[in-house]
Amino acid sequence: MLKGTLDLLILRTIEIQPRHGLGVSDRIAQITGGTFVVKPGSLFPALHRLEQEGYIEGAWGESDQGRRAKVYRITAAGRKRLTTERRSWDRIVTAVGQVLDPA
Amino acid sequence: MPIGARMRSAWRTITRQSALDADLDAELQAAVDELAAAHRAAGLQPADARRRALMDLGGADQVKEQVRDARVGAPTLTLLRDMALAWRGLRKAPAFTLAAVVTLAVGVGANTATFSLVNAVLLQPLPYRADDRLVFVWGDMTAAGYPRGPLSGPELTDLREQAARFEGFGAIWATTAALTGDNDPQQLRIGLVTGNFFSLLGADAAIGRTFMDEDEPTAAPDTILLSDGLWRTRYGADPAIVGQRVLVNDQPTTVVGVMPPGFRLLMPPDSNVPEQLEAWQPFARDLPRRLRGQMFLRVVGRMRDGVSVDEAARDVSAVAADISSRYAEYGSAGRRFTTVGLHDDGVRDLKPALLVLQGGVAVLLLIACINVAGLLVARAAGRARETALRLALGAGRHRLVSQCFAEGLVLAALGAIAGLATGWILLRLLTAARPPSLDRMAGVGLDPTVLAFTAATALAVALAFSFAPLAEMVRANLLALLQQGGRSLGSAFHHRVRKGLVVLQVAMGVVLLVGAGLLVRTFANLTTVQPGFDDRGVLTVRLALPASRYGTQASLDAFARALQSRLAALPGVTQAGAISHVPFDNIPNWSTTYLTEAGGDESRARRADSRAVSPGAFATLGARIAEGRDFTEDDDADGELVAIVDERLARTAWPGASAIGQRLVTDPRVTGHPTVWVKVVGVVRHLRHLTLLEEVREQVYFPVRQAHRNPMAWLVRTTADPAALAAPIRATVAALDPQLPIFDVRPLSDYVAGARATQRFTMLLAAVFAGLALLLASVGVYGVIQYGVTRRQPELALRVALGAGRGSVVRLVVGEGARLALAGLVLGMAAALVAIPAIGSQLYGVTPRDPVSYLLALPVLAAVALAASAVPAWRAARVNPADGLRAE
Numbered sequence: 004m005l006k007g008t009l010d011l012l013i014l015r016t017i018e019i020q021p022r023h024g025l026g027v028s029d030r031i032a033q034i035t036g037g038t039f040v041v042k043p044g045s046l047f048p049a050l051h052r053l054e055q056e057g058y059i060e061g062a063w064g065e066s067d068q069g070r071r072a073k074v075y076r077i078t079a080a081g082r083k084r085l086t087t088e089r090r091s092w093d094r095i096v097t098a099v100g101q102v103l104d105p106a
Numbered sequence: 107m108p109i110g111a112r113m114r115s116a117w118r119t120i121t122r123q124s125a126l127d128a129d130l131d132a133e134l135q136a137a138v139d140e141l142a143a144a145h146r147a148a149g150l151q152p153a154d155a156r157r158r159a160l161m162d163l164g165g166a167d168q169v170k171e172q173v174r175d176a177r178v179g180a181p182t183l184t185l186l187r188d189m190a191l192a193w194r195g196l197r198k199a200p201a202f203t204l205a206a207v208v209t210l211a212v213g214v215g216a217n218t219a220t221f222s223l224v225n226a227v228l229l230q231p232l233p234y235r236a237d238d239r240l241v242f243v244w245g246d247m248t249a250a251g252y253p254r255g256p257l258s259g260p261e262l263t264d265l266r267e268q269a270a271r272f273e274g275f276g277a278i279w280a281t282t283a284a285l286t287g288d289n290d291p292q293q294l295r296i297g298l299v300t301g302n303f304f305s306l307l308g309a310d311a312a313i314g315r316t317f318m319d320e321d322e323p324t325a326a327p328d329t330i331l332l333s334d335g336l337w338r339t340r341y342g343a344d345p346a347i348v349g350q351r352v353l354v355n356d357q358p359t360t361v362v363g364v365m366p367p368g369f370r371l372l373m374p375p376d377s378n379v380p381e382q383l384e385a386w387q388p389f390a391r392d393l394p395r396r397l398r399g400q401m402f403l404r405v406v407g408r409m410r411d412g413v414s415v416d417e418a419a420r421d422v423s424a425v426a427a428d429i430s431s432r433y434a435e436y437g438s439a440g441r442r443f444t445t446v447g448l449h450d451d452g453v454r455d456l457k458p459a460l461l462v463l464q465g466g467v468a469v470l471l472l473i474a475c476i477n478v479a480g481l482l483v484a485r486a487a488g489r490a491r492e493t494a495l496r497l498a499l500g501a502g503r504h505r506l507v508s509q510c511f512a513e514g515l516v517l518a519a520l521g522a523i524a525g526l527a528t529g530w531i532l533l534r535l536l537t538a539a540r541p542p543s544l545d546r547m548a549g550v551g552l553d554p555t556v557l558a559f560t561a562a563t564a565l566a567v568a569l570a571f572s573f574a575p576l577a578e579m580v581r582a583n584l585l586a587l588l589q590q591g592g593r594s595l596g597s598a599f600h601h602r603v604r605k606g607l608v609v610l611q612v613a614m615g616v617v618l619l620v621g622a623g624l625l626v627r628t629f630a631n632l633t634t635v636q637p638g639f640d641d642r643g644v645l646t647v648r649l650a651l652p653a654s655r656y657g658t659q660a661s662l663d664a665f666a667r668a669l670q671s672r673l674a675a676l677p678g679v680t681q682a683g684a685i686s687h688v689p690f691d692n693i694p695n696w697s698t699t700y701l702t703e704a705g706g707d708e709s710r711a712r713r714a715d716s717r718a719v720s721p722g723a724f725a726t727l728g729a730r731i732a733e734g735r736d737f738t739e740d741d742d743a744d745g746e747l748v749a750i751v752d753e754r755l756a757r758t759a760w761p762g763a764s765a766i767g768q769r770l771v772t773d774p775r776v777t778g779h780p781t782v783w784v785k786v787v788g789v790v791r792h793l794r795h796l797t798l799l800e801e802v803r804e805q806v807y808f809p810v811r812q813a814h815r816n817p818m819a820w821l822v823r824t825t826a827d828p829a830a831l832a833a834p835i836r837a838t839v840a841a842l843d844p845q846l847p848i849f850d851v852r853p854l855s856d857y858v859a860g861a862r863a864t865q866r867f868t869m870l871l872a873a874v875f876a877g878l879a880l881l882l883a884s885v886g887v888y889g890v891i892q893y894g895v896t897r898r899q900p901e902l903a904l905r906v907a908l909g910a911g912r913g914s915v916v917r918l919v920v921g922e923g924a925r926l927a928l929a930g931l932v933l934g935m936a937a938a939l940v941a942i943p944a945i946g947s948q949l950y951g952v953t954p955r956d957p958v959s960y961l962l963a964l965p966v967l968a969a970v971a972l973a974a975s976a977v978p979a980w981r982a983a984r985v986n987p988a989d990g991l992r993a994e
Contacts, residue, residue, distance in 0.1 A: 025137050043137065044164040048176035051130070055115045055178045061133075070140055073133045 009049050010058075011092060012039065014077060014085040017059060023072035024050055050075060058084050116179025120186065130173055134166050188512030196516060199485065201977045202892075203517075205885045206481050210521025212878050213474025214560045215528025216467040218552060221560070222533055224460050226550040232372050232449050235308020240448040241415060242374060243275070243405040243422055245441070252697070252713070254376055254444070258401045261441075262300075263394035264429060265405065269421040271413045276303035277403040278371070280379050282817060283387065284652055284847050287353035289340060291847035293650055293817075294354075294384040297371065298327075301388050306408050314348035314363025317388050326357045327387040334367040336384045354387070356654035372546065374451045377404045378692060381545050398433055399699075399779060406448060419445035456546070466875060470882065471563065473611055477886045478517070480604055484893035514569045522561040529557065532874070539870050541863035601893070605926060608890050611883040612930020612970070613937055616963050618876035620938040621945065623959030624952055625869040631951030632862045637794040639689065640728030644854035645828035646688050647835055649846060650817035659743055663811050665842065666818070667739070670720060672838050673822050676831070681823040683723030686815040689795035690857040691850075698806060699780045700772040702759050711780055714755055714804040715795075718774075718815040724750075724790060726821040727854075734766040734788030741787075742811035747774075750788040755804035765789050772806065774813035784808070798861050799950055821854065828853045868948055880970055883930065887974035891923050895978040899985060907987035916979045923975030924968075931967050935960060 016022065016030050027050070028041040053059045058081035066072040077085070119126065141159035146152060163169055174180060196203040231237045243265065245255040257265075257277070265275045278299045285292045304316035311331065321329045330352065332341070341347045351358045373379040409418045426443040446454075453460075486493070493506065530552055540547045649669075656662050666684060673682035687693055699711035721737045724730075732753060741748050749770060756765035765786045773780045792801050810818065824831055832851050839846055895902070902915055943954040952959070 023136075024133065025140055042164055043162070044169050044172055047130075047134070047169050048172045051173045052176045052178070055119070057111055057115075063132075066140065068140070070136065070143075072136045072140070073129075 007088070008092075009041065009045065010053060011085070011088045012041070013046075013049060013053065014058065014081055014088065017075050018077045018082065018085060021074050021076035023064075023066045023074045026066055026072075027075070053081070057081075112178055115177075116182060119177045119179040120183050123183070126177070127170075127174075130170060134163070134169060138163060138166065184508060185512055185515075188509050189516050191509065192513035192516045195513065196520075201888075202481055202485050203520075205888055206478050206517050207520045207524050209474045209477045209481070209882060209885045210518070210564050211524030211528045212882055213471040214522060214525025214564045215530075215532055216875075216878060217471050217560045217563075218525060218529030218557050219532035219536065220460075220464050220467045221556045222529070222553040223536065223547060223550055224464050225553050225556060227456055227546050228453055228460060232452075233309070233368075233370070237449055238447070239273075239409045239411070240307070241407045241409060241418055241445050242377070242448050242451050243407060244444040244446070245401055246444050247713075254374075256377075256401045257403045257405050257443075258398050259393040259396035259403065260398045261401075261425075261429060262403055262405055264425050265407070265422065268425045268428065269407070269418075271410055271418050271421045273408040273410055274302055274306050275405055275407045276300045276306040277389070277393075277405045278303060278373070278379055279389075279402050279404065280383065282648075282650055282849070283354050283385070284356075284650055285340070285352065285354055285385075286356065286652075286845050286847070291845050292340065293648065293847040293849035294336065295380060295382075296330075297379065297383045297386045298389050299386050300393070303386075303406075304331075306406060309365070309369060311363035312366035313345050314361070316363060316365075317386070321362070321388045322391045322393075323388065324391055326355065327390065328357060328359050329362045329388060330354055330359045331362055331386040332364045333382070333384050334365055334369065335382070337364045356652045359387075372448075372452050373404060373406075375455060375545070379404050397779075407445070415445065415447055452546070463871070469614075470875075470878065471560075473614075473879075473882050473886070476604075476607055477611075477882060477889055478521075480608075480886065480889035480893070482514075484889050484896060487893055487896045511569065515565070518561075518565040518569065521564050525560065525564060526552070526557060529560075535874070536871070539867050541860075541867045601890075601897075604890055604893075608883070608886040608926055609929045609933060611879070611886045612927055612967070613934035615876065615880040615883040615970070616931055616934025616967065617938045617941060618872060618879050619963045619966055620935070620959050621942055622869065622872035622876040623962045624942065624945075624949055624954065624956055625865070625872045627952045627956060627959060628948065628950045629862065629865050629869045632798055632865055635794075635798050635950075637689065637798055637858065638729055638791045639793055639854075641689075641853075641855040641858040643825065643828055644726065644728075644821055644823050645831045645835070646819050646821055646850065646852055646854050646857070647832075647839075647848050648817050648819045648850040649839065649848060651846070653816075655843075655845075656816075659811075659814055662814055662816070663742065666720060666810065668842060669820070669839065670722070672842070673820065673835065674722075676822070676834050676838065678824045678826040679822055679831070680825060681722060681726040682821065683726040684720040684810060684818045684820050685723045685727070686718040686810070686818055687795065688819045688821075688854065688857055689727075689793060690861040691819070697803075698773045700755075700759075700770045700806060701780050702768070702770060704771060706771075712758070712804070714751075714806040716772075716774070716806050716808065716813075718808050718810040718813045718818075719750075720810045720818075723821060726823045727793070728823075729793055730791045732789045732791055733764065734786070736788060737807075737809040739811075741809035745812070747782060747784045747812055748787045748809060749774075749784040750790050750807040751786055752790055752792045752805035752807075754792050754801060755806060756786075756789045758804060770806070774808045798858070819850070828855075865948070865950070880966065884970045884974040887923055887926050887971065888977065890926065891919060891975050891978045892981075894922060895919055895982045899982075902982050903985045903987050906985060912983045915982050915985070919979040919982045920972070920975045923971045923978075927967050927971030927974075931963065934963070 012031050013027055016027050016034075022030060024043070024046060028043070028046050032040050050059070050061070054061050054075070057078060059075045059077055061073045061075045063071065064074040066074070138156070138159045141162050142152070142155045145155035145158045150158060160166060177183075232240070234240060243257065244253075245257045245261070246253055247255045256279075262275060262277050265272075269275070276299065278297045280295065280297050283294050283296045285294050299317065301317045301319035301322045304310075305318075310316065312334065314331075316331055317329065321327075323329075332347075337343060337347065345364075347361050348363055349361065351360055353359065370381045371379055371383060372381065407418070407422070409415070422443045422445045426441045430441045450457075496506070497503070533550065533552060537547045537550060651662060651665060656665060670682050670684065673679060686696065696716050697713050698716035699713055701711050719737065721739055721741070724736050731750075733756075734750070737748070737750065749772070751759070751765055751770075759765065759770070760768055766789065768786045769783055770786065771780050771783050774782055774784070790805075790807065793805065794801060796802055820835075822828070822831055822835060835851075836848055839848055902918070906912070906915060938960070939955060946954050
């Protein structure tokens with residue numbers, strides 16, 4: 004996975020709907036059809052870092068299966084960060100596309 | 107992420123660690139439960155489901171570790187943990203820690219103290235406007251024994267009128283004045299200054315103003331400028347005193363201002379202008395018209411911008427040449443002036459000593475660094491197997507690096523703190539023991555910049571060297587390390603180099619020790635030197651009789667006679683007398699010209715220190731009349747003019763003949779003209795009153811009734827404690843004249859002790875630094891021996907296993923220490939024999955090759971070697987024979 008992409012994926016996933024840790028990785032795996040599998044060893048450090056940096060916040064609640072879990076939601080700062088990350092991602096995609104398929 | 111938020115997060119990571127961890131535990135536990143539930147749903151047994159769940163997660167502890175590492179501020183937390191770990195480790199090795207901290211403390215402390223001094227004394231500018239423009243002008247009278255003498259009033263005027271490269275010249279002369287009327291009578295040390303003196307320096311008053319040219323009076327001065335100290339002690343810091351009138355020398359005098367606290371006159375120490383004067387008054391306007399031969403002015407000039415000291419000096423020299431060509435009075439022939447920068451000249455005597463000292467302590471810091479490195483290497487060697495094991499078990503190298511770093515940091519911090527304390531103590535010690543010539547040192551504090559610099563140095567050193575053992579470790583072959591228990595660490599070559607360095611340290615310590623020994627012997631000799639008088643049992647006080655009430659010779663004589671007979675009658679008093687100068691009082695030296703025949707060339711007359719004494723003064727001093735007689739009460743205004751000369755003058759003036767009955771043409775009133783014929787009635791033993799070290803300059807004594815001086819010092823010899831005489835003397839003076847201030851009440855032995863102060867200071871300095879150098883050397887020896895023992899542990903264990911007694915093992919280790927010390931001793935002795943003659947001029951009564959001082963080094967060195975080998979020897983003696991065998 005490209006460096007920085009994980010943050011982007013996590014932020015986008017919980018922007019749509021607050022989720023607990025495993026919920027985030029399940030959702031990413033589901034949407035990408037198994038292309039991206041985020042292992043817990045990468046997921047949890049990233050979640051905690053993003054939380055400490057103030058982009059997401061976690062609170063104890065219930066998972067979609069009704070279990071007690073720490074559920075993360077995006078913050079205002081997180082939304083802003085997501086917008087900038089998205090923009091730069093788009094730029095990269097466009098740029099790489101132009102290299103691969105010159106007009 | 108904004109820096110503030112990041113800091114807050116890091117702070118939370120560090121302070122709320124356990125809460126964060128508990129939260130993380132719960133979250134991971136929930137994840138495991140969820141995964142396990144999924145596996146159970148898929149049909150696995152609960153235990154298997156749980157195991158699978160943990161595998162999915164990739165190990166709960168591993169994830170936890172990764173999360174912790176990802177936290178903001180995690181590296182700081184790790185460092186703090188490592189430092190706590192290092193602290194515990196250091197506490198478990200007290201000998202190592204103490205040695206390292208003491209070493210750093212000595213290096214840092216000595217450097218901080220010395221550099222604070224150098225900075226304050228040499229580097230800080232003088233507290234005057236554009237101090238680099240200020241010069242001091244000396245009258246060079248080398249032929250008369252005064253290479254750095256004062257100038258006369260007319261000469262100051264010549265400079266002002268002719269030296270075009272100057273903005274101006276000002277002058278000062280230190281004297282005393284009586285402050286009476288509003289309070290107890292008090293004698294002040296004042297500076298008489300030209301009206302432009304303060305504006306020339308660029309020093310302003312804190313309240314009121316300094317002087318202007320218009321303040322120069324036609325007769326007695328009627329204005330006064332107070333020092334901050336006098337203003338506080340006498341006038342209770344009352345600002346309203348400015349503009350009021352006080353009585354100075356019985357003359358109503360207006361206070362024009364108060365100088366700021368901390369204002370100091372930083373004139374060259376040998377200019378006889380004390381740093382701390384209590385007040386200032388202006389010279390009278392007739393200064394330019396005073397006698398050309400009456401030289402007493404200390405002259406400061408301010409160069410114009412862009413003029414170099416050399417150019418300015420040429421201007422001044424041209425004026426001197428002009429004076430030589432135009433006048434034939436005493437001293438005017440071949441008149442020469444020396445122009446020097448005020449700042450440079452003020453520190454002229456201090457500079458070389460301070461620079462040598464600074465160089466010495468810099469070397470000390472270097473040695474300290476080498477020693478700490480040595481200690482760390484020895485410690486690493488002792489832990490080599492543990493480290494190798496940790497590496498083999500998969501400890502990351504960066505963790506080891508981090509731990510080394512943490513240990514260095516803790517050591518450096520401890521060393522810096524201990525260094526601060528050491529520096530403070532050293533500085534207090536140095537300034538408290540300073541001789542009067544180093545008064546500039548007073549009030550120097552630890553300089554924060556300097557402290558930061560040295561602490562940073564200690565830090566850098568400790569850190570750099572904390573990696574040194576690691577570098578070896580990382581290079582080292584793991585397997586070999588594990589097998590050999592660390593003996594491959596540090597090649598034999600390195601060990602030899604370190605031994606060489608330690609020998610050098612010991613040698614340096616020996617040189618300093620021998621030097622200190624010689625200086626101690628010098629000081630001891632100075633305390634037994636015969637200065638020509640006996641300083642025990644004499645109290646001295648000074649009295650100045652105001653001209654308003656004692657205007658005539660008759661009134662002065664009447665007072666003096668009355669006082670002398672009353673003092674002599676005090677209980678316990680055996681003798682009393684008066685003299686114009688107490689030995690070593692540093693009051694500007696009066697000297698007089700003399701010729702032995704009429705019509706001699708007075709511009710080339712010889713010069714002798716001249717003093718006025720009362721009858722009985724010599725007996726009170728304990729000075730011996732070698733030939734002829736003492737003065738009597740008949741040697742007064744009505745008697746024949748007489749003088750007593752010292753043996754030195756008698757020898758020079760009338761070689762091979764008796765001086766008694768010879769006649770001199772001289773100048774008792776210091777007019778600049780030797781015109782008065784006096785008859786020599788006595789020859790007194792030479793009195794050393796300028797230096798204890800040697801006889802300098804000839805001396806002539808006049809009877810005070812014929813050569814009146816004011817103020818005079820009164821000497822009272824007692825069989826009891828002289829200090830106890832202060833009160834009776836005060837009462838006796840007050841009974842004669844209650845308005846008369848007594849000042850400088852001091853035992854004569856005080857003045858003599860002051861004359862030994864420089865030697866005392868050098869001795870102390872040498873002793874302190876010899877002690878520090880030896881301390882460092884013993885730490886060096888300790889480090890090397892400790893390392894040697896670690897390297898040879900298996901061998902030593904084998905010896906013990908094979909039946910060698912513990913005693914022989916101890917002998918082996920101590921023997922190694924003794925060998926190093928002996929090598930250092932031999933080298934140091936040789937170096938001392940070559941180097942010490944360089945300080946020959948500082949010695950008195952001992953030769954630079956004095957065997958006693960050299961032999962003194964032997965027991966000290968033995969003690970050093972023993973102390974340094976004690977801990978390693980103890981360790982070696984406790985070696986477990988089984989350990990050694992296993993290690994092989």
